[in-house]
Amino acid sequence: ADINKFLEDYSKNSIDDSLFLANKNGLAYVDGDTHIDISGRRYFKLAIDGISNISERTISRINGEYIFVGSVPLYYDNNIIGTIQKIYTDKQMNELFAASLFSSKGYMYVINSEGYIILHTKHINCALKSDNYFRDVYEYGNVEAVRKMKDDIKANKSGFMENAVNGEKTFSAYTPIEQVHDWYLVTSVPTDVIAENGNIVMKIFYMVMVSLVLIFLVSICYFAWNKRRQKRVLEKIAFVDNVTGGNTYNKFLVDVQETLSNKINKQFYILSFDVDNFKYINNFYGFACGDKILRQIYSSVSVWMQPGETAARISGDRFVCFLLDADEERIEALFSAIRNITEENLILHFSAGVYVIKDYDENINLMVDKASVAAQTIKGVLNQHVVYYSKQFDDQTARNEELKRDLKLAIKNDEFVAFYQPKVDINSGKLVGAEALIRWQTKDNRL
Known part of the structure; x- marks a missing residue:
């Protein structure tokens, strides 16, 4: 397309x-x-x-x-x-053969391998009886010359022959036109007027062919340049984040997949983190300020990373890193370095989750999700910024899904029962209200 x-x-x-x-x-x-x-x-x-x-x-x-x-x-x-x-055009091609050779006594043909005449000079001595050069030469009585010429052309070889046309001895040379498939140039001149300019037609013809090849080369170069330009534009759209100027999440996935595919015997980690209450920064200081902070965060993370590690902005204020070293102290040092990067004297707080890669063939998106799940568990927890994903998160996730399913069944089966706790005025001893409580009474002891 x-x-x-x-x-x-x-x-x-x-x-x-x-x-x-x-x-x-x-x-x-x-x-x-x-x-x-x-x-x-x-x-x-x-x-x-x-x-x-x-x-x-x-x-x-x-x-x-x-x-x-x-x-x-x-x-x-x-x-x-x-x-x-x-x-x-027919006129343009024939003009290529308008030059006179050998004091206006020479002439030439362009024929194909079967002898059919494609072009010829407009010359009184360019006698034609038919549209086939072999047949014309044969009918002038040059049987052996025709046989040799056919054999040479069949072998794609150049050659020459002497033949007689209307009683006049003629010297003819023929050669394949290398730039043109199945075309042969035949130049003929009376033997008594052979001169030094016998190759002028070949030079003219080859000059035209060189010009044609140059046009083709220019067209091919234009096509290749345009294709590379389009490729660079598409790569920028797909792989360069429009906010940070760094990697997009797509580029992150490609780089991580390439590294893991090499089956390097090393321990790798996925770090997922975001800025707590970043929505407040956008609302209070504006999106321009928010984008600036995101660029500063990405720049700081890029400097902090080691060779072989990579990072990207997933979306909003969510970032992800592919690491060789995910020691908690190292990650805390990163957050300490970028906590006060803003000119507005804002103090940024981060929540980060780390997933230890154990299976290189595991889906990378799933790895990132697990690190993000771990990060969400410490949102709002004071003085804790990093948590490592473990099996208990899998169990908790499964338990949450089970509760969602049971809640739907409870509503369908009318398992929620209302109880009322009376409220009494201590001075008058009168009932003034009640506190409503909902209790979940399962019919099959699921809880």
């Missing part, structure tokens, strides 16, 4: 109408509103298989004109994710 969105955005913003992209399924993005299926085109099939190529003359499905289409694979992380196409 990200790739398709990029291809579509590129087609909308591209200033070159002759350059268009296609995804791996052959859906070409010609402009923002036009999509064309090119999956059946040979040039696309070759490119998606990793073969750069230029098509034979074909008819445009947009304007019906004759065109040639250059196509190369589009890579990302060493995988082909689509193709890039460059359109050349």
